[in-house]
């Protein structure tokens with residue numbers, strides 16, 4: 665922004681000079697009646713940028729984590745697949761190098777198999793036991809959250 669009187673680029677003030685309001689630098693302001701600091705467009709731009717930065721912060725603090733987990737109803741999935749292949753619990757146990765009691769407790773869902781054991785069962789029974797589960801951690805800082813507008817809160821809830 666340039667001074668209306670001398671053209672100098674400086675922080676400007678609004679001053680009434682001979683009945684006209686002008687944006688003038690500090691020096692020129694002394695020629696007229698000072699009315700206050702001129703509001704340039706620059707501070708507004710800055711505040712917009714700041715909002716975007718806050719938005720970026722939110723995104724950075726959302727950590728997505730892929731978690732492998734055993735599917736619900738895994739017991740029946742294993743039992744049905746085993747029976748379909750005409751295998752006894754004992755035979756499946758041998759294939760996956762586990763005791764019958766392990767197979768039995770998996771099928772009755774008393775024992776959830778580990779991911780590696782589930783992979784073995786998947787392989788031998790041609791089934792899917794493991795699912796990918798995406799967990800989003802939202803770790804907002806309290807002071808950041810307090811700066812959110814109602815609109816922001818609604819979009820967060822929608823997620």
Ligand SMILES: [Zn+2]
Nearest residue numbers: 667670689692
């Ligand atoms: Zn000036």
